[in-house]
Amino acid sequence: MTRRTVAVVGLGIGKSHLEEGYANLKDRFEVLVACDLDKDRLATVGDAYAIPRRTTSFDEVLAMPDVDIVDICTPPMVHLPMIEAALKAGKHVICEKPLVGSLKDLAAVEAAEKASRGTVMPIFQYRWGNGFQKAKHIVDAGLAGKPYVATVETHWLRGAAYYAVPWRGKFATELGGVLMTHAIHIHDMLCELMGPIDTLYGRTATRVNTIEVEDCAAATLTMANGALVSLNATLGSRPEISRMRLCFENVTFESGLEPYAPGNDPWTVTPSPDAKDAIEAALAAVKPVHPRFRGQLEAYAEALDAGRPLPVTLTDARRSLEMITAFYHSAETGEPVRLPITPAHPKYASWRPNGA
Template sequence: MTRLKVAMIGCGWVAGSQVERGFAVLPEQFEVAVAADLDPSRAEAFAARHGIPRMAASLDAVLAMPDVDVVSICTPPNLHFGGVTAALAAGKHVICEKPFVASLAQLEAVRRAEAESGRRAMPIFQYRFGDGLARVKHVVDSGLAGKAYVSAVETAWRRGPDYYQVPWRGKLASELGGVLLTQAIHMHDLLFFLMGPAATVAGFKTTRVNPVEVEDCAVGSLRMADGSLASLTATLGSAKQITRMRFCFEHVAFEVQGDGNDAGRPAELEWTVIPASPEAGERIARAMAELPPGKANFARQFELFHDALATGAPFPVTLDDAQRSLELITALFHAAETGTVVDLPIGPGHSRYEGWVSRA
């Protein structure tokens, strides 16, 4: 496939990370051709910083450009659905940041729009790409880990008042949620990436760290589809940023901890492997050694995105992955606000199928 021309829609922090850690690492596959933002000065500064030749002041202006192949939606969460569906209708492939859309109903509408347009949309979950996690997943998928028992995922990060100076953050109407939507969503995706979907969800959420509308502390208890159990803990009030994960299987336990800047890099770190026996350890070590090193983070997700468009293969992150993530968010919000346990999947008859933010 030829080099794809990409337009960045929204020129904030995450768009810069996509360019620097993704598209710029893959110059033979991608050219970032357009920087678009409602604030022309921000688009101009972004374009100058990243060597982008064109600027635009609206999504519509970008969609009218016939040479743009892919748009990457990096806008506030409440604008994702409109951006994704408009881009598909205009004949563009789409990459969209998390949360992918604002409801399970919107996700179903994206599926229809994708089918009607003949173009494809990929959600962003770049944290799942790295050699450390790839080796663990290879062992789990091979069956060498055996039966799954329990999993624990802890996202203990820190955000202060300065973080919420960005106008759309901390507001339900624009951010759609807090730690469950913007930070821990990545770590919860890693749980599903390794362990498959959840079947039942219970949880609590609250706001204790900053005076904002959205949750900044949450816990969840999950029964997974395979019968194993999982616990989730998330806060934006940790004195030190820490991500901790532990997965206990019949033949092995896997652990990883990322501190400080490494809190957002669990897939790239070396995981601790605790085999149940020397024989299991030898088999697992041989399996882990089978995988060659590869790219990480945005670079690997975008590399696989390009390959999928060229071959027709599934994207490295699919709409089904987005559905699992959005179902978990919907279930956690509903469980926390009603004191009930939620069975998955969540269908059109559920009161929050149209959105997890309570309309009451």
Template sequence: MKKLRVAVVGLGVGTSHLEAYARIPELFEVAAICDLDAAKVAAATVRFGVARHTSRLADLLADDELDVIDLCTPPNSHRALIEQSLAAGLHVICEKPLVGSLAEFDAVERAEEAASGMLFPVFQYRFGNGLQKLKFLQARGFATKALVTTIETHWRRDEDYYAVAWRGKWATEKGGCCLTHASHAHDILSYVNGPVKRVYARLATRVNDIEVEDCAAIAAELEDGSAATLSVTLGAAEESSRLCFVFADMTVSSASPNPYRPGLEPWHFKGRTPKIDAAIRRALEEYAPSLESFEGQFARIHASITAGAAKPVTLADARASLELITAIYHSADTGLPVTLPIARDNPAYDNWTPSRGGFPKAVDHV
């Protein structure tokens, strides 16, 4: 089995990526790390035993022995770094948000089409065995008719979090709780139930004195006719992530105690009748657990690069996520429901930043 040589760029969430690579050393070798912060580089060098480090992406792009660039930098840098890395002939793994607009997405998609390497968006929440059990059941004919779905992302971010200069600003973070914190959970909505058709959103900044939103209430209609509600806040006293899918034949809900890994077990599966319930239990006896979270996605990426397996998360998946966030921001900005897909002549296609520069503010620090 070929071991891929990867360089991790950005040592914020990149540290979690390094932890994942360390758990699958038979698949990846971390050949280098890159960050502008010398203290972060020094700490990561010691912790993960990576000898090579740099503060310049150009140093990595000139390395003929690298296979993959893993981008974990602030959102406003993603497009340029993706395009540079693909042009250098490397495969690219990139954290969310992949880019900062639908126009930028279309640009990097064209860049991948012209390159020898592949671009892999990161949506690690998909690869938890609780959520994968639901996908397993769907593949076997259960949970085919969705009725309603609720997704809650209730986290806490205080002033110290926003002391990092690029956070909380439209120009650099590109969005708030809907983009940076809840996009993984919201991705699960389409992953399970298919495309979103219409969105109505209300956003506000009520927790911190920042430009971007930190509270949201969103109603969505899906193409299959089902309805969903999405609730987000960064002011929760106790952090939690909860997903509940109500289908005609069963109800499924997450119960992971880890708010940052809601796809992990336990998940609860309840059939509408005793007969369905028994059939669900029998089917789940055949489920084989697999690697989860970042290492689960990275292992699947390894298979895509080395064995031609399908991408674990496609660019179409990433576009759906960006289209949903575009619709959320445009709806909250205009006060109107937004129908997807977002056309190129829609003003939000090039820039989803609200026309008034933000959403209603009522910050009252405790």
């Protein structure tokens, strides 16, 4: 087992990577550096997690030869230059969602990864929950049968205090709204269980907050396997919930309602009488995982040690960004959009509505 050194850059959600993840995985990772432009945050978080080096300079982080992994938790608009620079410096990169702001930018990251000793792992920590893992295991084992339909809801609450942070609420800096920042997780989980998407017909609206980006969205999807999905998301729900329900020929899965950990149990798994024995036997073999960041970082360390593909890859980021590109294009044109999105697509280089 290799113990790798880490620099955490951006200490908002970066603090949760420390708290849930690295603090519980000291045999796997040693956090050597904290980096943030905000000196107070740097001191508070640096002290709380006894991080030996603190800096406001990302370049200084990249110049440290003993740092193996750069964990980028800064606002979305700086992800691309930071990922490219870190890969150029030969570092492994972990980066928060949304990875970058277009499929064109994603292609740049793919090229930079190919040219580097380092790798990139996007964050999609909601997959690490024992409920979702059970469903994934049954689907991957080929036991679920024909997929029929799914419903997916992201019903959260965000108001003026949340959007007072200057980078939020604007296409130039947040890169999108509820689709990009909040529902991106559960839509990734949907595609893990039922993807890829063939056609998406979407609508977006800004109805809850006075912001530029959307805070309500709804869509119908036809998946490549023929299943039909309806999904919606809002930042105006009391109480907050996340929920997904997926009906397959042999089994129906229903998640719990925990808004920020919809992968966690309790999930309800209801097999058909004919599939009951096989599904129950498969469920007994599912290996429990630690939730969220701890689970994803643990799987990451295991993959690096074994030289296996990372638990979340740029292919996963591509699928997620393709869905968002299609969503904005459909919302803008009023037309259904077929996937995949190619470089010839009008929103390949930017999905900002009406060229904003």
